Amino acid sequence: MDGTPTPLRADETRAHDLVGVGFGPSNLALAVALRDAGSPLSARFLEQRDRFVWHGNMLLDGSRMQISFLKDLVSLRDPTSRYSFLSYLHRRGRLQDFINLRTFYPSRREFNDYLGWVAADFADVCGYGVTVTAVEPVRGAGGGLSQVRVHARDAAGRDRSLLARNVVIGAGATPQVPEPFQSLVRSHPVPDGPQDGPLVIHSNGYLAAADALARAGRVAVIGLGQSAAELFLDLHGRGVAVDVIARGPAMRPADSSPFANKVFDADYTGYLYGLPADERAALLRAFHNTNYAVVDPDLIDAIYAIFYQQKVAGAERHAMLTRREVVTATARPDGDGVTLALANLDDGSREERRYDAVLLATGYRRRIHEALLQPMEPWLTGGEVGRDYRLPTVPGCSVGLYLQGCCEATHGLSDSLLSILPIRAQEIATALTAAVPADAQGDTIRMLTSAQR
Template sequence: MIAREHQIYDVVGIGFGPSNLSLAISLEEHRANVLTNPITSAFFEKQPRFGWHPNMLLPDATMQISFLKDLVTFRNPVSRYSFVSFLHSQGRLARFVNRQDFFPTRAEFHQYLEWAESSLSNVVTYSSAVTGIRLPPEALHGTPEYVEVDVRTATGETRTVNARNVVVSTGLVPRMPDGIKRDARVWHSSEFLARFAEVDPARLRRVAVVGAGQSAAEITKFFHDRLPEAQVTAIMPSYGYSVADDTPFANQIFDAAAVDEYYFGADGARDAFWRYHKNTNYGVADSDIIRDLFEIQYAEEVGGAKRLHYRNLTKVRAVEQAGDERIVHLVSQLEGEPQQLDVDAIVFATGYDSLDPSSLLGDLDRFCLRDESGRHRVERDYRLVTTPDLPVGIYLQGGTEHTHGLSSSLLSNIAVRSGEIADSIIQRRAERELVPAGALQAADS
């Protein structure tokens, strides 16, 4: 897709992962329901093609949410973009049902996302990184109608498109411990499969995984399965893995209704959400893989040939390069003395930092209001609270955990969240044009 530079788009989306893909579908379904003046949109993605955590598509890894929490179903159950529609198109619907399992593999869900994206190639431009957002020159003489979005292509060309609304969905930022840099043998889980493919497995005789969450557990098991001669060490800040709470009452915190409870709740209520229910997603692992790893450990103890090792209550202080090897300096809370571990590769499954739009907004950030803790204020419809000098809408898909709760950057609420953003943009345009909102027939929500 080639976005026209001089057209003013109703929506410019920055990033095209699942969140903005879901938004694009919501806007497409709105366009299909109106006869005149449809919403216009253009999306820009820095990757060369669509991909959702491609380096963690490990064999047999399953989703941690139901297939019904797809791009559309909770917003529009009859959408042609549902996971059920995908299965039907692939001739697998009956066989999937016969599995009697709510959770598809991660690889199959990725196929679903690619299938949905293939019908929306006309609204997205790949290999295009948004480098900044700024006011147009005419803003000096009045309130701006739009902002200018600067886009750099893979060839280094820079172009500008105009937007009445911007939706930022650039994803999470991989987090490494302070002072530790990634290199050819020091990896973050976000790059795991690509890095693993670059190394001869025969040269990986000693490997380590840092972390105690789902990704850490999956990579530890992957190493143990794929490297039958290797010593595998799991370095954990906790005393073993903790199970993810996926029980029915706890799962209610990911319901759309829970977003209202969090957003409009008092500070004490918000604190309680995190205090009691952080274990639904953060630093925890599924019970199945925990049991698998424990069985491996026990079987090795019985057999007397131990390859899987655990360093509990231990943190990495530094990683030192020594040729192709890496010397890992550890601090154990159990022993209190510095320790050393020599490895051929080490993976940090240490999570991600939330989206922070400040650098992308640049000078526009001065129009965005903040709370007492210095965080961006966000309206219920995921729109940044701005001064009247900036009527242009800036929406966030991610980075709103402090205002909207635990599901802000997760797939669980993606369909409803994207629908609410689409409805907000449509409603606000109707109000600007002094047209009754009902006449625009907003998308299902």
């Protein structure tokens, strides 16, 4: 897969109109939009996880959504859709009870259940336990490119492939791990099994390791944003001693005021996209504190109160180590914990601290699409993604390659969030329908995924 188009295989001569990479909220919203519109397009989605789950390891007790339930998969596009959050509550028999809560913000656990409820209705178009490994060009009869081959691997390690006229990548993000921790971090900690080295994990694996962390003597949480705050409070509730370590000077409140929140409105996407690149970048910086490295004010109040009560009691169980940079992270020779070398950014001094475990609340990177599309590079112009989220391609390529959640620089801060899912899904669905010839829509293909074996 070096970018050279490969010929069609004799047993795979028909293609899907759409193959979706990933089946999280973004591509789920697209599947809903296509079904609500009665679209004749044939679609298949491939999801790496073995079932639908949304941030499963951060479904903490008491954690709530930071956006209104009205920003569900459909309501901004069609409030009458049967896939709305209100419809979900009605079907679950909890509509009146939810009304009595007098809130726009459901628990994160309930919203995950809502998303799973919708996803269950699309089990026929999603293959779970399938990891997409590459999108490869396929040579057409006239030398152009009208189809691609999507390569994947199922849970048993078997290679699979299918053809597509369009690909929509909504594969989410990968944990961002600071350099000092890259040789130590674990992707899948085994809380109750033998451990190979110290317990250093990213926040996306938190609940899987929560019991092991509860047995730790002292835990370092790296970061100063919403995840760090939630992890601190959960560990505090489990009786764990925690040091919060970060380069920043303090936990800062998220700006959730009405005017600031307009940057997450669907109309703002078109406005921002129409600006010159330098003006876009300036606005993204100006509204940075609506989404990044900030914390809900009520959590800040709760954490401050905990530190204050420590002073009252005269027993400092936790520490807030701000303006500190982790220079090195070293596994202790006895295998019991990690030693962090910290640089004080105020006076330049250094110190070493020992921890039984480290939690990285250091955010995510959204670059999965780059590796998947590497074989397609000869067919891409390298220009900005289109307003309809389609990557620009060279003449002779009619394949549509769309991105969901990777376009913040052009489409705004809402691109990686839930705020615009229904509108973006509708825009991509419209573009897909317009791009696929009517006489080709609905073609089927023998799907070679683990879901049918």
